Amino acid sequence: MIKKSILIVALPILIIGCKKNGNKGIVKSDSLEMITADNGKADSTISYNTDINGKKSIKTDYVYKATDGTLVKVVFDYKAKTVSIRSNNKTFILNKVESKGNETTYEKMDMKAKVTKDSLILDQGSNIIELAKTKI
Template sequence: MKKELILSIGILMLSLSSCKKSEEGNKGVIKAEPVPTEILTDNGEIDSTIAYKSDIEGNKSIKTDFVYKATDKSLVKVVFNYDPKNRTVSITNNNKTFVLEKSEAKVHETVYKKDDMTATVKGDSLIIHQGNNIIELERTKI
């Protein structure tokens, strides 16, 4: 009985001392470095007019949509596509969609153009020039 008690205590002590948990995690997993997805303006500065959406894991998406409000209180849906091959803005109002291509970018301003229509993005404002008409839009918090 003494031998069994000493043997069981020895096994218990051995098992408790060998079960230390490592707080460093799995060393076999290689962590990938995040790739910067900052969109640069034409002169190499970070384009401050771009607002990224991040998912739960922190990944940034480069296609964003916003609701803008015109001075006459009408709502306009604006979708920015920041894909390096196809940088466009789509402006939808009254079931009509206008797609304009990026023509130039400065640090705090981006200009999109198509035919006689020009859209200038400055911070939360979007100014559209179409012929003699000027339409001012402000991004909503919806």
């Protein structure tokens, strides 16, 4: 009988004592690092994802469509200042050369890519390919 009384008294104390307060050692940060153009202003070629809680993150991968219907995967690495362009099982990685805020240029050897908000133009000498961003 005494054991049951101790258990009945101790159980509510344990439940109240285990109240969930969260981990106070975690620092929340709602700030998102803004990527700027070479002129110091916001780069309009950058897009952002917003989750259901309203938190923003930088969108890095896109699918572009060429005028002939070919789909091209494009991934931007803003920290490394590169863009990788994948089509027909070939990947080309170009380095950022210049950013004007509304247009960013990437180059490597004879290949050049000019990126605006909704388009990407690849220039490979005499071969120019125009790509438009898809909604995929």
